Amino acid sequence: MAQSYSLFLGCIMPNRYPAIESTTRFVLDKLGIEIKEMERAGCCPAPGVFRSFNKPDWMVAAARNLAIAEANGADLLTVCNGCFGTLFEVNHALKNDEELKKDVNARLADLGYHVEANQEVKHIAQVLGFDIGPYGIRDYLKRKVRLRGAIHYGCHFLRPFHLKQIDDPEDPTILEDYFEALGVELIDYRRKHACCGAGGGVRAGHIEVSLEMLGEKMAAITEVGAEAILDICPFCHLQFDTGQKSLNEKFGTNFNVPVIHISQLTAFAMGLDDIGLEYQTIAPDFKLEAVEL
């Protein structure tokens, strides 16, 4: 039986970086993974802002998304750390707390949904980096890339550790191994595992602070001469992409490092030329260099 996932789009991917969506679909298709659409799904909702305003409401909205995936009969797949953070946490909470599940279902009933929390919530980076893995992916590659890349993990993929238990958040290797398999030469930089500054409603509420955090990361990334930032989350992607422009305007810097999502880079290595970098704010003319196998 072919593997299938309910693909959760979220907000930023379809509404800001559609190329991440198109490359994700391309990659899943090449891997022979069936995509079940999640009609009527909404915002995950974002773990920073909405959970902060009203955690119970946030749970209900997230449970609604989980319910849509359950009705599809396929585990939920996210392409974003924020969505993963929310949906994983709520799914986990519902799995482990019958009382909570009852309460949430009582409120969901009014909206016409019911959640069982009997499925898994997965991140695309887990599927690529672990399920398929750095060895497995070789079978699907048409070419490799020549690129000095700096990885940015983001926060909600690996943390909090006791919930996620995917890899050690202080020194993970899952993405390093994977990107290396695609041909990337990886460079470490200071505070590699620190936050990009976007989350928690800080980008929305305190853009200056959010940019300062980004600036610190960007300075470290440029210092080591990375040619691209490799990420796994459209929100980090947005922060790095548009944030560099804002930094340049505000602080007179001249950051210009292209930002590439794991799906985009994988699609490229699988032979897709148009991975949508031209639509991005920073370095729209950047071209990936291919290395034939």
Next chain:
Amino acid sequence: MIVAFLCQNCAQGAANTAGVQRMRYSDEIHIVRVPCAGRAGAREILHAFNNGAEAVAVIGCCFGACHFSDANLITLRRVKIVKKFLVEMGYSTDCVTMYTSRAAEGDTIVGDFEDILERKYDPETPPCPGGAK
């Protein structure tokens, strides 16, 4: 009448301290000396109920301070099991409890006594085995 099995270390020590401090508690409390709370088990508790006790307390040293290497934890488990039988027989589980106390502090054990006394009088719960009229 309430039967309280007290270990010869902390629990009896606490009862003696309560006396020395002239604290007050109900004359319904009857202390039965046991070497260790571990000596009181289901047979002892049920025997007391069969003979008309309205509530039974087992009182030992604080957990971690048992003078016989954690035998009081064994007792705690046993008391829980007795509660299970009582439920199955349709009785209140309230009227048997394990407590711990500190020899130097009379009020810890007087508090235990007061607590067990309240359990006896609870009209909300089905009758205790011995207390059933």
Next chain:
Amino acid sequence: MSKSEKKGKQRKTRKAKNKDEPAEQERPRVGVFVCHCGENIAGVVDVKDVAEFASHLPNVEYSTDYLFMCSKQGIELIQKAVKEHGLNRTVVASCSYEQHWPTFAKAISDLGLNPHMHTQVNIREWCSWVTDDKKAATEKAKRMVAAGVARASKKEPVATRKIPITKRTMVVGGGVAGLRAAMDLAELGIPVVLVEKETSIGGHMTMLNKTFPTNECPMCTVSPLLNGVMSHPDIEVLTLSEVTNVEGTMGHFVVEVTTKPRYVHDNCTSCGRCADVCPVEVENEWDHGFGMRKAIYKPFPQALPSVFTLDTKHCIDCGSCVIVCPVDAVDFSMTKEERTFEVGTIVVATGYEEYDPTEITAYHYGHPDIITQLQMERMLAPTTLTKGKIVRPSNGEVPKTVVVVQCVGSRNDQVGNEYCTGVCCMFGIKNAGIIKDHLPDTEVYFCYIDIRTPGLYYEEYYKRAQKKGIRFIRGRPSTITPDPTGDKIRVEVEDTLTHMPMCIEADLVVLSAGMVAPRGFGKLSAKLELLRAKEGFAKEYHVKMGPVRSSRDGVYLAGAIQGPKDITQTVAHAGGAASAAAQPLVQGFLEKRMDTAVIDEELCISCLGCVTTCPVGAISVAEGEKPKVNDVACKSCGACVPACPVGAIQIRNFRDSQLNAEVSALLSVAAELEGGDE
């Protein structure tokens, strides 16, 4: 419940067969003595009424009251009554068991009765002093006396036994604790077997460079003890040895010790020629990465016994050492040896191990410039690779900035060690100070959560370190990360006192890793049947009153195996353990009150409920036999009694029949008295 009643009946019918039950005793003749204690009792309880009531109770032959029972006259009154009325049991209704049971028990034993035939009923602390209402107090006293009389009627004599013991001790673990204990015991004339698993004795103390609070050389401090132990005629030292089996109980343990072959005989003169020619060089475990050794080696120059050891794991069998040895000490044919020893008591002194910080991944232990304090001690030792110089292990340069990080693996719920090691603040300060002394131009930062220096001379030691200019930062680093763009180690920490987050770019980071229970102790403690605390250390018998006793009789704890300790505390603790372990051996026998558990073999169905329950492992079972209680080990707690589904195991004088008689009498008198009222 009817089921258990039936069981009860069954037991009664079979009771006559149980030779241990006190069935064939003469008819009980009980005397009741109610005390006034001045106004203490009589002011609340109507003592005359109680004595009158008692006279009608079953088996009571005589009943009276008196002003002060414990006075000389009171005791004479009791003795006279016993003689005149042929009493064989006494009940004194007065004060607590602790206060006067011994007094009255002695009074009757002076007359030739067994002291355990006396029953104390506490109508003072448990009745007159806690009850306001005089009538209620009097009724309660009556119920108590009735219960006491019922109990007394069922009592049985209890013997005291003298048990001879083997006058020899085994000390397991040859650190400073084990050495101290062995020496103290041997000085009392008790033969000692000292079992050490490593090639040499001395433990962690011999790895240290200096010791707080005096900064003395630990080798100098401990070597008289090391030499003393090695040369003492009453101490047999077994190195490369471990305890592989333990049988028996206090007074008579049979311990099997397995000794690994050293491949070098004791005639080795420690000349070192073999090591000179040996082609194999490996890391010396003793030096924690700061020293090398050959495949035939001595871990450190002063190691005792002063005999080389051949490490077959690394040896390539070239034979050079055999050829060069002037006394033909090297011998590949040596094999593992097993010996058994009979000993009366055992002292466990297996010490501790340094916490391995790898688990705290944010600290990146494993990088060459991030080391532990024990590694620092070795780096500072003149015999290791750096010859005592402080350098960055990665490049051999002198560090300009050093950060000492406290509470690594202690006070940390995430790694499961909630406790404060209590020693690391002191050794952290020690080494920070030594670094500052060696390298005055180097900045030394000391990151701590709290500084804990309790005890005489310890805060003073801290103050001296402060004077040296060490920068104390109150904050726990969140991360310690090697800089990917340079060779510094970045330590991120908040100085919580100025609320300032900062990043220190260090050349060398020293982690004050805590002390944890040694690896392999689980196996040893299982052989010895010792309880362990959840932290892994051996659990003491009582944290205040028995810190050197273990959960098992006859096994004592010395030093850091009972919990982290510095050397001062370790030595004091070991001394205490030695005297506790010597006590029964010096006396020559154990005196034991036999109110212990007994099993009625006919009733026993071999379910082993009691065996698994006994908290001290006093019940053992041999293949195909019924379980047996070891009288010496049993502590008379009675925890086994409720575990038995058929009532086969009982403890003397707290049998089911005895306890039930007391409770029944209490409750039936209560019902009677209540009925009479209405």
Next chain:
Amino acid sequence: MSVFKNPPCVLDSGKRDPTIEETLKAAGFDPNLCIQCGTCTASCPSGRWTAMRTREVMRKAAFSIEVVLSDPDIWLCTTCYQCYDRCPRDLQVTDAIIALRNLASARGFISDKHRKTVDLLHKTGHAVPINDRIRKIRKELGLPELPPTVYCYPEELEKLGKTLFQLPPRPEDHDEEEER
């Protein structure tokens, strides 16, 4: 004179708000267990650039003083979970901050910028809604112009908007009757 009667150093226990402590405990953070070690602050990416000190937020929460709720500092956390993963007392620091924000929100302490995000969610079902440029790009990339999300289902969107995230007004324009 009365101005000087109560110097600010006098701890006014009347100002304690016990709900703060209770809420935090329910969120897995007993503020009394914090040993003020500063691991959280040192972990915090926000504290590097602002005056926010995670440790201090926790301290104020332990005192249960209401100012911790109106303090914009609690909105500087990016929920990066570094403090949470490193706290030696295993306190769930980030969850505690979320709990504080929930309390603050319930009392109307939400910035206008954040209110806008909620408006977007109510209107479009997304925190970041689509625009014309993206519609065009989606077509170019061969994707449906509009993803089939709740945005395409206005009735359901309206129902969601009515059920979820009804924010109380800011405390300034807060009048007596509206209090719940």
